[in-house]
Amino acid sequence: AKLSYSSEDNSFSEHVALAKRFGSTEALVAFTRRDGAELQNFSKAPYDNYSVDNQDYYKNDLLVKLQSQLNDAHRLE
Secondary structure, three states, X not given: OEEEEEXXXXXXXXXXXXXXXXXXXXXXXXXXXXXXXXXXXXXXXXXXXHOOOOOOEEEEEXXXXXXXXXXXXXXXO
16 A cells, blocks of 8 residues: 655545465456645736636546466466
């Protein structure tokens, strides 16, 4: 598991990965979640006419991988 924070855009990131072997089959599952806000590059200036909509983001990623060794010459991924 890994947790991180960036004060630049107030973003949080969480990552978890699990792996397991079941006989000749191997499995990997990884999940990542990211939440953050837009970068405030004109926070002190009066640029009201140039402002854009809020650019907050929320992202989830999932990776699932299976591999099975059928015999010495063949592997299925």
